[in-house]
Amino acid sequence: RHFDGWSASAVLVCLVILGPIAALLATAFGDSGGLWGHLVSTVLPRYVANTLGLMAGVGVLATLFGVSTAWVVTRHDFAGRRVFEWMLLLPAAIPAYIIAYTYTDFLEYAGPVQSALRDLFGWQRPSDYWFPEIRSLGGAMLVMASVLYPYIYMVTRIAFRLTPASLFEIAIVHRKSQFWSVGLPLARPAITAGLALVLMEVVSDFGTVEYFAVETITLGIFNVWLGMNNIVAAAQISLFGFVFILGLLGLELYARSRQRYSGGTRKQAALMPSRPSGRGQMACIGVCMVPLLTGFVIPVGVLLKFVLAGSIGAQFKPVAGAVFTSVGMALAAAAIIVALSTLIVIAATYRGSAFVRNLAVAASTGYAVPGTMLSIGVLIFAGLVDRSWSGLVGDQRATLFLGGAGVLMMAYLVRFQAVGYGAMMSGIRRLPDNMMSASRVLGHGFAASLKRVVMPLLAGSMLAGGLLVFVDVMKELPITLLLRPFDFETLATYTYQYAKDEMLEEAALPALMIVAAGLVPVILMNRMLRRTG
Numbered sequence: 001r002h003f004d005g006w007s008a009s010a011v012l013v014c015l016v017i018l019g020p021i022a023a024l025l026a027t028a029f030g031d032s033g034g035l036w037g038h039l040v041s042t043v044l045p046r047y048v049a050n051t052l053g054l055m056a057g058v059g060v061l062a063t064l065f066g067v068s069t070a071w072v073v074t075r076h077d078f079a080g081r082r083v084f085e086w087m088l089l090l091p092a093a094i095p096a097y098i099i100a101y102t103y104t105d106f107l108e109y110a111g112p113v114q115s116a117l118r119d120l121f122g123w124q125r126p127s128d129y130w131f132p133e134i135r136s137l138g139g140a141m142l143v144m145a146s147v148l149y150p151y152i153y154m155v156t157r158i159a160f161r162l163t164p165a166s167l168f169e170i171a172i173v174h175r176k177s178q179f180w181s182v183g184l185p186l187a188r189p190a191i192t193a194g195l196a197l198v199l200m201e202v203v204s205d206f207g208t209v210e211y212f213a214v215e216t217i218t219l220g221i222f223n224v225w226l227g228m229n230n231i232v233a234a235a236q237i238s239l240f241g242f243v244f245i246l247g248l249l250g251l252e253l254y255a256r257s258r259q260r261y262s263g264g265t266r267k268q269a270a271l272m273p274s275r276p277s278g279r280g281q282m283a284c285i286g287v288c289m290v291p292l293l294t295g296f297v298i299p300v301g302v303l304l305k306f307v308l309a310g311s312i313g314a315q316f317k318p319v320a321g322a323v324f325t326s327v328g329m330a331l332a333a334a335a336i337i338v339a340l341s342t343l344i345v346i347a348a349t350y351r352g353s354a355f356v357r358n359l360a361v362a363a364s365t366g367y368a369v370p371g372t373m374l375s376i377g378v379l380i381f382a383g384l385v386d387r388s389w390s391g392l393v394g395d396q397r398a399t400l401f402l403g404g405a406g407v408l409m410m411a412y413l414v415r416f417q418a419v420g421y422g423a424m425m426s427g428i429r430r431l432p433d434n435m436m437s438a439s440r441v442l443g444h445g446f447a448a449s450l451k452r453v454v455m456p457l458l459a460g461s462m463l464a465g466g467l468l469v470f471v472d473v474m475k476e477l478p479i480t481l482l483l484r485p486f487d488f489e490t491l492a493t494y495t496y497q498y499a500k501d502e503m504l505e506e507a508a509l510p511a512l513m514i515v516a517a518g519l520v521p522v523i524l525m526n527r528m529l530r531r532t533g
Contacts (some may be wrong), residue, residue, distance in 0.1 A: 010347035014363035024377030028239035032232040047220040057141030065291040066152025074160040077273040078284040086526040091295030092150035093518030097207025101499040102299035146295035152194035159187035196252035204370035206478035238373035306508035326490040330473040333412040334466040341420030367418035371478035378411040420465040427461025
């Protein structure tokens with residue numbers, strides 16, 4: 001295919017998206033003034049150990065929650081099964097940092113749990129009893145696993161549903177365990193892919209580990225950059241963190257490459273879920289209730305308690321500015337990202353060569369880069385662009401990105417372009433391969449064919465991608481916290497500032513707004529899972 005304007009535009013956009021990542025890598029090879037050697041000999045081993053420990057703990061708990069609930073709702077028919085199918089996705093609507101704030105209030109010494117225990121057993125002082133500390137590595141494992149297990153639950157539930165009924169029947173005939181002999185082995189690639197996504201979120205998390213004072217690589221980048229004012233050393237820690245990211249990306253790609261099954265051409269009849277006994281029914285409900293309570297019911301209940309204790313109107317007034325800023329930035333980011341993703345996907349599919357297609361895939365990897373790492377690269381790249389622009393126009397004060405919301409929008413583009421790209425690629429793959437050719441044969445040009453044939457069919461994918469980007473931008477904390485202009489508050493930063501100062505009452509309403517926005521992808525995920533049944 002010849003290199004035309006469509007391909008050139010797509011390549012330019014992809015290079016801009018990849019620019020911050022390249023700037024981060026280039027900066028990491030600079031001179032940190034000897035600080036890197038000091039970090040390696042002092043705090044870096046602790047950062048790595050805490051990161052690995054957090055990944056291991058969250059991975060085990062999230063896998064336990066996700067696989068057990070997926071198996072129960074797929075293979076057993078119990079009271080409330082249909083309700084639990086979609087409710088188990090609800091924790092995905094809550095950012096991990098919000099659940100960290102709520103559980104700290106819920107489980108601290110003056111909180112309702114310890115107060116009830118002291119009243120019940122007559123304890124008077126902290127020395128009278130022992131209670132686990134929520135602000136710890138173990139507490140971070142629990143709260144993060146409670147909101148991240150839906151990644152594993154979703155893909156595992158699909159894998160269980162797509163497993164042919166004949167294989168379960170063979171296990172029944174031979175008196176083998178359906179779960180251990182059939183369900184789990186065939187779902188292992190899907191579980192691994194979901195686990196890789198969970199662990200990438202763990203590595204990327206900032207709000208939870210910062211609030212719980214768990215020194216991970218992500219928090220170390222933040223401390224070195226802002227605390228020691230050394231962006232080169234922060235970039236070097238980021239480069240070290242890329243080892244984790246690349247390993248997890250490789251794990252996910254490996255798992256996806258193994259998701260193959262070859263069966264007969266005859267459509268398989270669905271195997272009816274088994275009806276457990278009374279105790280079995282209670283066990284199934286208990287398996288579903290534990291992650292749902294810890295990941296959604298308790299944190300939302302804590303937030304609602306604070307909101308309903310006062311006047312909602314009075315609480316909304318100070319946060320109104322943050323609401324308008326969040327919605328405005330999220331809408332602008334969604335429109336820009338979907339438009340550019342549509343351009344990239346159309347150019348790569350209909351006009352671009354293999355180089356353009358590979359570059360488009362590479363540009364969609366920014367979602368795997370933690371926000372603190374990405375912020376360094378975006379800031380360096382934006383500074384380079386601004387210096388080039390000011391030299392071009394002959395005015396040192398002229399800027400395009402720095403000093404305003406432009407640098408923040410660039411960071412959103414790099415981080416969340418993968419979401420828009422994935423939605424648009426999914427939509428365009430559902431179109432017949434010869435649709436564009438048929439339109440061209442009928443006398444329509446390429447632009448006219450796009451306008452009259454392709455774009456109307458992609459409207460649903462554009463809307464879905466835009467909604468997902470909107471929600472992700474609304475929840476984003478580290479990028480916004482690091483790159484926002486002065487006097488710029490979003491719901492995420494507003495919640496963070498007050499919760500960090502132990503003023504959860506002030507943070508409850510904006511936190512609930514973020515949760516409400518997060519219900520959008522939950523609804524989309526549930527509709528997708530319904531179609532697999």
